[in-house]
Amino acid sequence: MKLIIGNRAYSSWSMRGWLACKQSGLEFEELVVPLFGEEWEKRREGDEFAPSLGKVPILWEGDCVVWDSLAIIEFLVDRVGREKFWPEDESARGMARSMAAEMHSSFAHMRRELPMNVRRTYPSVDLTPEVEAEIIRILNLWAQARARFGSGGDYLFGTWCAVDIMFAPVVTRFVTYGVKIPPFAAAYMEAVLHRADVVEWIELAQDEPWVIEQYESEKA
Numbered sequence: 001m002k003l004i005i006g007n008r009a010y011s012s013w014s015m016r017g018w019l020a021c022k023q024s025g026l027e028f029e030e031l032v033v034p035l036f037g038e039e040w041e042k043r044r045e046g047d048e049f050a051p052s053l054g055k056v057p058i059l060w061e062g063d064c065v066v067w068d069s070l071a072i073i074e075f076l077v078d079r080v081g082r083e084k085f086w087p088e089d090e091s092a093r094g095m096a097r098s099m100a101a102e103m104h105s106s107f108a109h110m111r112r113e114l115p116m117n118v119r120r121t122y123p124s125v126d127l128t129p130e131v132e133a134e135i136i137r138i139l140n141l142w143a144q145a146r147a148r149f150g151s152g153g154d155y156l157f158g159t160w161c162a163v164d165i166m167f168a169p170v171v172t173r174f175v176t177y178g179v180k181i182p183p184f185a186a187a188y189m190e191a192v193l194h195r196a197d198v199v200e201w202i203e204l205a206q207d208e209p210w211v212i213e214q215y216e217s218e219k220a
Helices: 012-024 038-044 069-080 090-105 108-113 129-149 162-176 183-193 196-206
Strands: 002-005 029-032 058-061 064-067
Touching: 002 012, 012 069, 012 162, 012 196, 064 069, 069 090, 069 162, 090 129, 090 162, 108 129, 129 162, 129 183, 162 183, 183 196
Parallel strands: 002 029
Antiparallel strands: 002 058, 058 064
């Protein structure tokens, strides 16, 4: 398999696709294409990005092309089994899938006003009411998952699964912008940030030579 990703510092969706591939345990080659640079535009016009319309991440295996992080997760589920990515309990699995789907489709204000940048931290930022409401929603989801299904470990549903992969870039955003969080969420975030694959992603991001200025200034 080959996984095409954008800059590790900025690309939250690439982080999700990469963490999913790592979780699968399957071997894969990775190719980083700097977002918005000359190489990015050239590759968008080539066969590697078709038919994804220039999106990252993209997973290739033979003639099969899968783009979109959630689709990559489900493709890998088919390859290695559901137990690698989703809780065994049916009720927990239903909630985990719902949370992952909500993360996938929602929180537009947070995405826009608090862009991912794992190389920067700010003491704190002033949040708009819209972003505050989305953060409260995320924290409520985390609290419900931990209370109902998280007793078996440090993650949302006890053991690391697809929904943690989907929320991992949110954890980095909360750190970057100094978002004030309750103790239960701080403990969960610590577990995510100390997971080996997440540590590796963040460390690799520090060595990237590319800078996108629009993501380098304090937001909100």
